[in-house]
Amino acid sequence: MAVSHLQCKECKAEYPLEALYVCDQCFGPLEVVYDHSASTGDVAELRRRIQGGPQNIWRYADFLPLAGGPPGPSGRLASRVGLPAGCTPLIRADRLAERLGLREVWVKNDAANPTHSFKDRVVSVAVTRARELGFETIACASTGNLANSVAAHGAALGMDSYVFIPADLEEQKILATGIYGTNLVGVEGNYDDVNRLCTELCAEREWAFVNINLRPYYAEGSKTLAFEIAEQLGWELPDRCIVPVASGSLFTKIARGFEEWTELGLLDGELPRMNGAQAEGCSPVASAYAAGADVCRPVKPSTIAKSLAIGNPADGPYALDLARRSGGGVDAVSDDEIRAAIKLLAETTGVFTETAGGVTTAVLAKLAARGEIDPDERVVLVITGEGLKTLDAVRGTFETRTIAPSVEAFEAGVRQTVSV
């Protein structure tokens, strides 16, 4: 395996591959470092090796931080160990593109994961690493989707789990967590309060908090989105990616995935323009971007996009840096724009996304309207979660006619499209 050690992103101090996440010299975040020197050179062989792998994220095991490789035999729909994540559809969205005056838009539908969000990628990696390190209990601080995923992975692997969420989360996300038999804790406060509490608890418990002490491993899981997009485009880079931003981990790690494969010769070309998407009611990164700042001022979130409601984003500075150096940006959209965009995506692609995907789609629409996207660009819209988890956002947006079960009632009560 190519995984080598942990390293501080700020001061470059090195650490062993343990449950560590912060540099005790400068408090910077730790990141996994690989040594691919043994595998460089034969690109065709590398590609064959990936293509011969299972139909899930473990096909990219060479680029993930596991000492023992994939946890066991698995495919897209079958698995001996855990819940297979990844290998989600990349869909050409010509009708959406046309509505926005663009030519080539693709939707990466990561709602098609075991618990219906991209979080299954990061959790699979974190939990597998946690088992390698000997942990028996997994835990997380969550805005909702992570809660679903940690609870489900705990159930699948027979590990105890503790899931901490803001108490006022969407009912669908609470139900889709508790059902797995986890220890579900609703905290009176927002996500940042939950995160502070868990950071304190993490120091006192022998638990693997997937997004705290296991965060360097967790974050690596998001690279698989970039790997899949590139592989599904025929080993090519898109020109631009639109990605939702909460802590900024997903956004920065998708770029890292593209860069890693480009360094290895698996891909050729420039890093895509990376556009981050936030809700106006929680836009610390978009505000800092607009202000030309290189750090984010924390905010108190108030938006329907609860899955993105992190007011104090851990990877804020790196997200800002990425947006600038890739020629992308970070934009914020209103709750009304989010609702309209959920509908737009559903009506033009058949993909029903949660509020986070509404944020992403609304930012795409905004960039297109501003004329920022060259019509010839190949754009990938990263849809990270499922519409059935945020039903309140779409309630009342259309009408259902109720009629008596007769042809007459149908003729009288339903306006029909006249076909010629």
Next chain:
Amino acid sequence: MSVTVKIPTQLRAAAGGEAEASLDGATVQEVLDGLFDRFEELRARISDEDGSLRRFVNVYLAGEDIRFLDGLATPVKDGSELTILPAVAGG
């Protein structure tokens, strides 16, 4: 005025192994200065050269991020609790 400062695990080695320290001061700044006087090594770990907090350090007064208050100038009361934590968690 006596304030309890909770020290994160990552800094305990530089704080004589202590998880908490009791310090005097009228503002967050004064309490932290007292902490640095007691454990000199902590100064460079938590603050930048210009004396502001490093960007990956969060300080909370009774659970509230001091950036929502008056920052380092935030007044503290007798019995207040100040918590220092890494900022790189979550997501």
